[in-house]
Amino acid sequence: MPKVVLVTGMQAAGKSTIAPLLAARMGPPAATLDGDVFYRGVVAGAEIMTPDPSPEALRQLELRYDASALIAQHYADAGFDFVCSDIVLGEYVERWFARLRGVETYLVVLVPSVESIVQREIGRGGNNSYRDWGDSLEDGVRALQAGLDETPRRGLWLDTTGQTPAQSVEAIDLEKARW
Secondary structure (H helix, E strand, O other): OOEEEEEEEOOOOOHHHHHHHHHHHHOOOEEEEEOHHHHHHOOOOOOOOOOOOOHHHHHHHHHHHHHHHHHHHHHHHOOOEEEEEOOOOOHHHHHHHHOOOOOEEEEEEEOOOHHHHHHHHHHOOOOOOOOOOOOOHHHHHHHHHHHHHOOOOOOEEEOOOOOOHHHHHHHOOOOOOEO
């Protein structure tokens, strides 16, 4: 039975780097998708998530999640293991997994320290993904991190602070990550 893994966590937690490495370890055949593909796909009328999102921002977020789950199911139906990376928090995690059928499901939540995320975000050139979430980058990270508190405490929660991507992938035990 194909495996579908959702790798989630904060912006700059390492999801899009770790997911393809994990998929490569799982396969062949295995595939991966970064949910940002669908975020960037809205080229006219895109609305970003903020602490007080508009109805349209929520609609676009849900479309993105629906699309990534459909792609995961499509690959799984073809016999591929699949790893999706995206910021899926709170009740949306259960909704994402509820869309899947006939697969083994796994959740990996990357939870590096706030300081580590701040450093990674600065290392990306300072394009502050958290700008709408607080007065400072650190405040923004802490504000968005509140969504982790609403996420079911299932699967594998992995503190990747100070780890290389390879070390993080090595630390992922899929048995512990079962949804």
